[in-house]
Amino acid sequence: MALSTTPSQMSVALPTRIDGSSRSMIKVQSISFTDKSWGPPLLRLDSKSRSLGVKKRSTICMSLQQSSKSKVLVTPLELEDPKETPLNLFRPKEPYTATIVSVERIVGPQAPGETCHIVIDHDGNVPYWEGQSYGVIPPGENPKKPGAPHNVRLYSIASTRYGDSFDGKTASLCVRRAIYYDPETGKEDPSKAGVCSNFLCNAKPGDKVKITGPSGKVMLLPEDDPKATHIMIATGTGVAPYRGYLRRMFMENVPNFKFDGLAWLFLGVANSDSLLYDEEFAGYRKDYPENFRYDKALSREEKNKKGGKMYVQDKIEEYSDEIFKLLDNGAHIYFCGLKGMMPGIQDTLKRVAEERGESWEQKLTQLRKNKQWHVEVY
Numbered sequence: 267m268a269l270s271t272t273p274s275q276m277s278v279a280l281p282t283r284i285d286g287s288s289r290s291m292i293k294v295q296s297i298s299f300t301d302k303s304w305g306p307p308l309l310r311l312d313s314k315s316r317s318l319g320v321k322k323r324s325t326i327c328m329s330l331q332q333s334s335k336s337k338v339l340v341t342p343l344e345l346e347d348p349k350e351t352p353l354n355l356f357r358p359k360e361p362y363t364a365t366i367v368s369v370e371r372i373v374g375p376q377a378p379g380e381t382c383h384i385v386i387d388h389d390g391n392v393p394y395w396e397g398q399s400y401g402v403i404p405p406g407e408n409p410k411k412p413g414a415p416h417n418v419r420l421y422s423i424a425s426t427r428y429g430d431s432f433d434g435k436t437a438s439l440c441v442r443r444a445i446y447y448d449p450e451t452g453k454e455d456p457s458k459a460g461v462c463s464n465f466l467c468n469a470k471p472g473d474k475v476k477i478t479g480p481s482g483k484v485m486l487l488p489e490d491d492p493k494a495t496h497i498m499i500a501t502g503t504g505v506a507p508y509r510g511y512l513r514r515m516f517m518e519n520v521p522n523f524k525f526d527g528l529a530w531l532f533l534g535v536a537n538s539d540s541l542l543y544d545e546e547f548a549g550y551r552k553d554y555p556e557n558f559r560y561d562k563a564l565s566r567e568e569k570n571k572k573g574g575k576m577y578v579q580d581k582i583e584e585y586s587d588e589i590f591k592l593l594d595n596g597a598h599i600y601f602c603g604l605k606g607m608m609p610g611i612q613d614t615l616k617r618v619a620e621e622r623g624e625s626w627e628q629k630l631t632q633l634r635k636n637k638q639w640h641v642e643v644y
Contacts, residue, residue, distance in 0.1 A: 335553050337519035340428040345393060346522055352393050352480055358418050361403055361476040364388045366469045367436060374539030380443040381503060381542060382467045383424070386475060390435045396426055396510040397485035400437060401478035404465040418478055419462040422485070422602065422642065424506035426514045440506040440542060443467040485642045487511050488598060495528040495597035497589060499611070501578055504603025505533055505542050507642070516550045516558065527557065528592075534563040534578030534607070561585070578607065579614040586618040593629075598638050605643035 356362040367385040386400075394400070401418035408414045421439045429436030444460025447453065469475065485507050488494065498508040508531055515525040535541055541562065550558045561581050568576035571584075582589060593599060601608065619626035633639040 338432050338517060340426075340432045340434070340518045340520060342434055343521065345427045345434050346520065348393075351395055351483055351486065352398075353483070354479060354481060355392055356478050358401070358403065358415075358478055361401075361478045362388065362392050364392070364475050364477050366471055366473040366475055368471055369467065369469050372440075372542060376537060376539040378536050378540065379445070380467060381540075382441050382443070384439045384441055384466050384469065385430055386437050386439065386477065387435060388437060388477065392437070392477060392480065393434070394423055394427060394437065394480035396423075396487045396514055397507045398423055398480040398482045400439065400480060402439075402462055402466065403476040403478065404462040405476075406461070416461060420479075420481065420644070422504070422506040423480070424509045426510050426518060428518060432518065438509075439466065440503045440509070441466045442503050482642070485600060485602065485640055487514065488637075489523050491527070492523065492525050493527040495530070495592050495595070497530045497532075497592065497597055497599040499532045499578055499582065499599070499601050499603075501534040501603030501607045502540070503542070504601075504607075504643075505531075507602055508600070509543050509546070512547065512550055512558070516554055525557065528559070528597075529557060530559040530561075530592075532561050532563065532578050532581050534565065534581070534603075537564050537566045540564075577610060579610045582611060583614050583618060586614075590618065590622065590624075593633065593638065596636070596638065598640060599633070600640040600642075602642050603644075608641070608643055 365387040367387050368383075369385075370383045371380060372383045373379075373381045392400070399420045399422050401420050403418055404416045406416060408416050421441060423437050424440040425436070425438035428434050430438050441463050444463040446455045446458035448455050466475070487496070487510075496511065498511065500508055512529060512531070514520060514523065515529055531547060533541070533547075544562075547558075547560050551560045563576045563578045563581045565575040565577055570576045570580035589597075589599075601611065615630075616626040619629055630639065
């Protein structure tokens with residue numbers, strides 16, 4: 267879906283914090299929204315969704331490119347108070363019924379497959395922390411268990427605890443539509459399409475969705491040291507939790523978390539049209555060059571040093587000396603995406619360690635012991 271690249275201007279009132287203590291409403295003039303060819307503005311609600319009265323709160327386009335480093339005020343700040351991680355507040359037998367706010371395609375026409383950014387209204391009743399997942403129960407009957415609902419599908423949450431509207435009432439998912447093609451005929455077989463991903467990607471504003479959770483503690487963002495280094499490695503929709511981390515670090519004004527460390531994102535996708543949240547990440551790199559690094563591996567457009575396709579492990583090898591030094595100094599490293607990404611990455615890390623005269627097995631054991639190693643693959 268190619269869209270106009272002509273930027274439009276509008277004025278909106280954004281809640282923001284001018285300094286560390288005072289709150290005010292400021293009028294932001296000439297905020298530019300640019301519809302790139304790879305996808306539409308990521309939280310553009312149409313007239314239908316606005317008329318649904320989903321709490322009638324104002325929603326801010328998440329692809330907004332801020333002209334300065336001013337951060338957005340988030341509410342309610344009580345979401346910072348709990349000391350215990352919210353876990354399994356809603357279970358499969360008693361899920362929470364939430365409401366779809368918006369569904370937006372966020373890849374360009376040349377991307378293999380379709381990926382959507384889906385905003386869900388939970389009205390503040392299913393709070394979560396960055397790095398956690400929601401379970402989704404698609405409507406209909408489980409074909410393997412007649413009379414029973416479908417099994418829960420887990421999706422990493424792609425927003426901070428305050429959601430894309432910064433009010434603590436929404437959560438966002440990054441979902442790739444699962445489609446099956448018959449290897450012999452090459453034709454799509456709808457009977458084998460992913461039930462939950464297609465339900466979510468086909469959803470309309472106002473549709474109801476049953477969610478469970480939140481779940482997961484492995485990918486929680488450690489915040490005890492605001493100067494820590496976080497190395498984030500993702501393939502495709504595995505970038506979801508990192509979007510939440512980065513919004514918390516660089517977009518939101520969170521009084522008790524003033525990040526001043528290094529966030530380094532490696533994202534592997536097929537081509538430029540497949541990049542997810544690229545404009546948002548590029549904005550952080552521009553505004554926070556000392557605190558954010560962003561490297562992309564485009565397997566169908568770039569070559570590695572051996573002349574083969576460029577995968578995320580090739581980028582890791584390219585910067586392996588820096589990465590190993592950062593890990594030796596306590597950096598956290600995260601992996602999220604298809605489980606098929608890990609063997610190649612592990613082989614690369616092992617080869618690099620051996621070239622450095624180190625035992626990868628011993629190093630990995632130490633990283634796990636120090637809670638520096640975070641993996642969530644599916």
